[in-house]
Amino acid sequence: MTDPISLTLAEARDLLRSRAMSSKELTEAHLSAMAAARGLNAYVLETPDKALAMAAASDQKLAKGEGGPLEGLPLGIKDMFATEGVRTTACSAILENFVPVYESTVSSHLWRDGAVMLGKLNNDEFAMGSSNETSRFGPVVSPWRRKGDTAKLVPGGSSGGSAAAVAAGLCLGATGTDTGGSIRQPAAFTGTVGIKPTYGRCSRWGIVAFASSLDQAGPFARTVRDSAILLRAMAGHDPKDTTSVDLPVPDYEAAVGRSVKGMKIGIPKEYRVDGMSDEIEALWHQGAEWLKAAGAEIVEVSLPHTKYALPAYYIVAPAEASSNLARYDGVRYGVRVPGHDVTEMYEKTRAAGFGREVRRRIMIGTYVLSAGYYDAYYRRAQQVRTLIKRDFEACFEAGVSAILTPATPSAAFGIGEKVSGDPVEMYLNDIFTVTVNMAGLPGIAVPGGLDAKGLPLGLQLVGRPFDEETLFSLGETIEQAAGRFAPERWWA
């Protein structure tokens, strides 16, 4: 019989439904895989008791032929999602003792549909980072290593724990959040599939906020089909989030396998950035060829404001973050470091509770919103955002169904390699992904192949607003052509 932790989510679902396997067996297999993989540091909190109780309840339902679309399927939850009664820290010291009395809308949708919670997954502190090295629980180790090398690599970030856990078989799927690439970049680094849906597709209620106008939840999975199944559960209108959109959620799985014949795929010339490796360039070309072979038409498009996206992003995101993180003040919950007066208490608490990168972004954000600087920075960045949106709109109006780009400018790098240097080095990881958040569009990262050192590389497809279905169809086309990639289990 197949190793339960190598199954895809769709395969496991079918086995549970046919009663060929129980949720208990499936869940136990994952819990032992998690125990054996603690060296990867993917989970910051394991919830085995909860998992087994949920699995038992699922098995009862399945025995009666009942149960939701995700009944009995074990998943991991990024620590940015509030989970009722289960410690939720955003991987920050300032929330190290925080146990919410509420459940995020997205995770509650998963439990509504029968999924089983395995635990909370590591991420960059407050989702600020591209390598999962800013977590107060320490870095996540990627399950991938370079050929013939034991150097520890990053899984990407900020959803590094989610990406690593899915790649290493520590869950069938996981939730992530993506503010500037935090789902797509780690998916690309770990050979997994990650989709950031259109802004407004998933509710943000109960997700620790980083940058409200950019944050969006999405799934990680090992196949395009699995990510489609998960997104269908996660998405939907929520009256508690007025930025969530009241549109019906399509059956995304039905889009998987749909023909892409006749679709016009845009290749944006501005994405040929300086210093991009030949391997990435070749993969991009290969991706276009695969889609062409499936009947799509490849056209060159222009997104002229692309070069302003990253700088504008690093104004908008920190500005919103500086305000969103003001609530962590030591007064009501979380860590408090006493001081002689309230001002000193604030200063000591926030100095002790926030890590370096978070403090840096709070300071940048505070600066760009200051009197006298607002117009020069924040207002201009918002104007850039409008221009970026228009670039995409022009492409879509010209009949383009989706845009194909590399997901990242390079493969995964080593832990510690970029920490001490210029933070902008790290920020450049998001160069292909931030534009999509700035425009509020859906983007999917799909594995395209391995580089010469045996590390995964990903391709990104960017779609029209609320047209995730096309991304699943195109993503699966690439998946079919490229194949799937799994790391060797060196850690177990």
Place this chain on the structure above:
Amino acid sequence: MVERFGAPPSPAPLPPRAEPTDLSRDAPLGKTMTAPVKTDKLIEGATGAFEVIVGMEVHAQVTSQAKLFSGASAAFGAAPNAHVSLVDAAMPGMLPVINEECVRQAIRTGLGLKAAINLRSVFDRKNYFYPDLPQGYQISQYKSPIVGEGEVLVDMPDGETVKVGIERLHLEQDAGKSVHDQHPSMSFVDLNRSGVALMEIVSKPDIRSAEEAKAFVAKLRTIMRYLGTCDGNMEEGSLRADVNVSVRRPGEPLGTRCEIKNVNSLRFIGQAIEVEARRQIGLIEDGETIEQETRLFDPGKGETRSMRNKEEAHDYRYFPDPDLLPLEFDQAYVDALAADLPELPDARKARFMGNYGLSAYDAGVLTGEKESADFFEDVVRAADGRTRDPKIAANWVLNELFGRLNKEGRGIAASPVSAGQLGAVLDLIADGTISGKIAKDLFEIVWTEGGDPKAIVEARGMKQVTDTGAIAAAVDEVIAKNPDKAAQAKEKPAMVGWFVGQVMKASGGKANPQAVNALLKSKLGIE
């Protein structure tokens, strides 16, 4: 939710709520000058006359069940932290959702102020740290408020009507409350008010005296109470004002203004303006300059003092709240609300003058409170559809009823005499059953003992004597006893008044004065 949140030990109490002069905000007040100098409002300094210029920012709590962005109750007076939702406590991942009722109330208030309603407005974040501000920012409206320019007509006791321009009205969240006197080294925080909806109503600098300022706030309060959009209860903090004061010599450009924060009664508003104007005049006459700053009024010491210095001045880093979409509605929505507005004080006053022939003063006093105006109209319009004399009704409501209520410090809602009872008293006067004098005694009985006035009159024999036979006997007796005076009266007809008094006295006040008068005249041979 825990009952109380302790703030950290602090040897010195927390600084006062910091809402100083806003550096980043365009100051609409004191920049423009619309009205001409009113010489009768000038204040004499040692070196000449000064004009006082006042603009107000009134914070009015919106009457609504729930808070502006959460479902928690907005009711006053609960145990600390009893009305706190996850949103109000700013738990991680919580999001604001606009309460449509508060939007409706803001639009209705705007309509009541004859103001422009903006079909699109934007909520911004005003960022600052304070323990009773859980989010670390207040959600407010900065550049695009829900209501634009309007105007309020303010009636002054001397009969003058002052027009005060409204600059804007916007919606914002209230903060919680810090309590500093419960623990030697800690402060407590009560979040019941946190997130409660406020309307900030900003006037133009059209006010020229403390009296006008008080009358302006009173008028705003009346309008909002008519609309049911704010209960106007200043003791409970439902209505508070920030007062911007500057002075200048007539004809000179505007002076530098100071903002006096959070004044919470009409009396204090007046006092604060007086003392602040005097302070500024004193400084100018001493050749000093006035610093633009935020000040606090101390009613105990009768002075204003600076709240903070420049080093501590805040930069609120306003930016549009990304958690909330712009607030948009269509003109049809506004029109429907406008069509549904109740009659407002100015219209009601005009109607009382036009339909009932009341004086401007009487109509103004009666319509100053919706309840008084309703009471008056209930007296005028009897339950059976009859109409009573409006002037007599107004006299009784204004003099007897209000006088008695004021004496006992009661409001009209707590009046022991109902409109129906007062109406019955007036009916008894009108049909000649009792005299006006007896009616006052009857009113007193109804006030203290209650009951049906008509039945009381029957039971206690208070009916006026209209039997001319009985009156004639009394008249004859008085004339017989005072032959000298009777003789004089023939020469001096005004003397008849003295006889009327004697006859009334003899009848215990029950004789019909008209009948007495007529009989006396004929018997004394006057005419």
